[in-house]
Amino acid sequence: MTAVLATIRDFEAAARARLDPAHYDYFAGGAGDEVTVKANEAAFARLGLLPRVLRGAGTPQIGVTLLGSRMAMPVLVAPTAFHRLADPEGEKATARAVAAAETIMIVSMAATVAVEDVAAAAPGATLWFQLYVQPDMAFTEAIVRRAEKAGCAALVVTVDSPARGRRDQDVRNGFDDLPEGMHCENLRDGDGDHDADGDGDRGPVRPIVMSPAISWEHVDLLRRMTRLPIVLKGVTHPADARLALDHGVSALYVSNHGGRQLDTVPATVDLLPEIVAAVGGAVPVLVDGGIRRGTDVVKALALGASAVAVGRPVIWGLAAGGECGVARVLEMLRDEVEHALTLCGLASVRDLEPGLVRRC
Numbered sequence: 001m002t003a004v005l006a007t008i009r010d011f012e013a014a015a016r017a018r019l020d021p022a023h024y025d026y027f028a029g030g031a032g033d034e035v036t037v038k039a040n041e042a043a044f045a046r047l048g049l050l051p052r053v054l055r056g057a058g059t060p061q062i063g064v065t066l067l068g069s070r071m072a073m074p075v076l077v078a079p080t081a082f083h084r085l086a087d088p089e090g091e092k093a094t095a096r097a098v099a100a101a102e103t104i105m106i107v108s109m110a111a112t113v114a115v116e117d118v119a120a121a122a123p124g125a126t127l128w129f130q131l132y133v134q135p136d137m138a139f140t141e142a143i144v145r146r147a148e149k150a151g152c153a154a155l156v157v158t159v160d161s162p163a164r165g166r167r168d169q170d171v172r173n174g175f176d177d178l179p180e181g182m183h184c185e186n187l188r189d190g191d192g193d194h195d196a197d198g199d200g201d202r203g204p205v206r207p208i209v210m211s212p213a214i215s216w217e218h219v220d221l222l223r224r225m226t227r228l229p230i231v232l233k234g235v236t237h238p239a240d241a242r243l244a245l246d247h248g249v250s251a252l253y254v255s256n257h258g259g260r261q262l263d264t265v266p267a268t269v270d271l272l273p274e275i276v277a278a279v280g281g282a283v284p285v286l287v288d289g290g291i292r293r294g295t296d297v298v299k300a301l302a303l304g305a306s307a308v309a310v311g312r313p314v315i316w317g318l319a320a321g322g323e324c325g326v327a328r329v330l331e332m333l334r335d336e337v338e339h340a341l342t343l344c345g346l347a348s349v350r351d352l353e354p355g356l357v358r359r360c
């Protein structure tokens with residue numbers, strides 16, 4: 001009898017058994033000694049939840065609206081690259097599961113399916129688009145226009161990558177490129193109206209540039225370039241949170257890139273309260289990194305996040321069971337959030353507050 005996959009950790013084990021070991025290492029791994037990778041999860045374990053009793057709260061409400069996008073639960077799918085390494089349908093499968101879960105998928109700029117094709121595969125899905133600003137601003141603008149045209153409802157600008165993180169396991173495995181026939185489809189030259197003449201030639205793919213020259217000026221340029229709300233992803237310093245507000249961003253996204261960029265950045269849940277204080281309610285604050293359980297979601301929201309995002313759990317779902325696997329992972333998280341809130345004695349995610357969390 002095949003064992004039932006009951007938790008995200010079960011899905012990780014199932015994914016590991018199915019994936020090429022070098023691809024598993026790419027998905028699971030982090031930068032340097034993986035201090036930050038470990039810290040993200042460990043920090044949640046160090047936080048306790050202190051429930052209230054006898055509140056007669058009933059079944060809790062867990063839906064939220066974020067930048068005009070309604071979600072059935074306060075959990076987004078973080079942008080992650082290369083989904084076709086996990087499943088032949090790649091980002092299309094992920095988007096279909098996201099549509100069924102009524103949440104938001106942040107499509108990576110490094111997706112292996114073009115954003116137009118992801119949108120077409122899952123018409124009901126709410127998509128946001130993740131961007132690494134390319135120094136060639138005309139090319140950056142072409143990508144932004146493609147995301148807008150595909151119907152993406154927000155632009156998530158990743159700012160923790162002035163250089164690519166060094167992942168030792170990828171070096172050992174010699175993993176530095178996608179296999180034959182797989183490409184970053186959002187990096188093709190042109191307007192995304194690829195293969196207009198039907199000859200199968202969709203134009204050259206440019207390499208992703210992670211440039212240390214990107215600055216606040218580029219955020220200003222983007223702000224003028226698009227009417228989409230801009231979410232700044234990868235903010236960890238409270239001073240940068242305040243600067244971001246001066247530059248007109250619509251939301252902040254606290255992230256250390258799942259420990260894949262600068263190693264030894266502290267756990268995101270430990271950084272969250274200071275960022276929330278710096279923002280002072282001006283814009284929503286999102287957070288990701290190490291969220292594996294409904295109780296982790298509840299802790300992050302209690303500490304002031306408007307919603308959280310999950311990266312690797314979605315990859316594990318995809319690798320273990322394609323669209324159904326992602327759907328199951330999202331459903332498990334939804335159930336766990338609802339269950340944790342019920343056990344906390346709360347009627348709604350809106351009732352979460354810092355007094356519920358104790359450092360153990």
Ligand SMILES: Cc1cc2nc3c(=O)[nH]c(=O)nc-3n(C[C@H](O)[C@H](O)[C@H](O)COP(=O)(O)O)c2cc1C
Nearest residue numbers: 027078079080081108158257258289290310311312
């Ligand atoms: C395999 C993988 C690929 C990723 N690719 C991207 C990406 O293309 N763009 C981006 O902004 N973040 C990327 N990230 C970071 C995630 O968006 C997110 O910050 C991180 O995975 C959260 O941590 P978690 O995996 O513990 O949930 C990637 C993460 C992983 C694990």
Ligand SMILES: CCCCC(=O)C(=O)O
Nearest residue numbers: 080081110161208257260
């Ligand atoms: C060039 C793609 C970058 C993907 C990424 O951000 C990651 O692997 O963490």
